[in-house]
Amino acid sequence: MGDDEQAITEEHWRQATLIWDYHQMHHALRPCDVAIGLGSHDLGVAAFSAHLYHAGLFPHLVFTGGNSPTTAARFPRGEAVHFREHALKLGVPDEVILLEPNATNTGHNIALSRQLLAEAGIHPRSVLLISKPYMERRSFATARKLWPEVDAVCASEPLELDDYVKAIGDGKLVIDMLVGDLQRVIEYPRLGFAVAQDVPEVVHAAYEVLLRAGFDRRLLTS
Template identity: 65%
Template sequence: MTGTTKREITDQQWADTTLLWDYQQMGHDLRPCDVAIGLGSHDLGVAAETADLYLRGLVKRIVFTGGPNPSRPDHFPHGEAVHFTEHAIALGVPQSAVLIEPTARNTGQNIEFSRAVLAAAEVPVSSVLLVSMPYMERRAFATCRQVWPEVEAVCASTPMDLHDYVKTIGDESLVIDSLVGDLQRVIEYPRLGFAVAQDVPGSVLDAYQRLINDGFTSRLLS
């Protein structure tokens, strides 16, 4: 099965996906932080949410990070960080508030390279708002705790429920595949030194395995 295959999603599969969705969001209370890091992805909602956090006064500086999207290189031809920056500026963020990190190709690099950009700009950082796609919050948090343990990480994403998010993406199977793939990374990356370990409830692991058995596998690590 590919991520774009059209198929009917059963009630059990939606229930299992909802368990993954709820688990992979951190539920952090938003508070002012030194900087927001908008993590590159295919979803311009990340840029819009980062801009909103800035305009609400929760941060004074933003880093947008990400090179060309490896799975959709035609989507943001100038790289994720560049397009995210353009979108944020169109929403009212001053260009002077944004730093661009245009080369990262994974979440670890997003955070590591953003840290270097902030250091080069002499921006002191003790807390960061990590802005990601909703289902990526836990992986972003676990990665930041591994790569940049000195800072307090607060996770943020566009507030919406699973079904509203599916509507924004327009592909049910792709969203489920992505949730399954992200949870696999939460589970496996600590063993590879990429992230700190997270407790995964048995009910979530059972749902994850059922979705794999049902063929939602296009975003799994090989």
């Protein structure tokens, strides 16, 4: 355990758990016309996409994502490329997967995936958005803004915060990311990037506590 993680108090974890729970939409999983695996640092998205494919929840799967500063070293050929390779190893047929390798943010993920599907002659009425656990709400709000005619269902690997932190190996980084994603949920509607989401007072208070405690490395820069 590093110095950063040692500085995380029980109160910080309590507040982070409130935000973690808020970020998840708790949608009931059901079959959809297509799935979109949203690129990130978390290869668990690809693994869970493969699991849901084998469960029969969709016939087509888009992996979308280029690179960001947090993924360039881990996925040098791009997030979508590495996600696809991992899904293939887990038994997803190659012909099921469509590759979108250029997106650099969630808006691009949605818009470019929509374009790719249309070019393939696929015009879904329902889309399963598969993401990191704490990215569900932001991906939902973005899809509702950019692709309002589809029924968007959110899914992520079913993990508790403690288990996710163990998988990532850096508690402070995870809390930074929870705070950063919540800032985007709050701010992006004003910028036209997403639809507004109700943020309960207790969640907003948790956000302020963690900001004051210095969990701010993933905030938007002006």
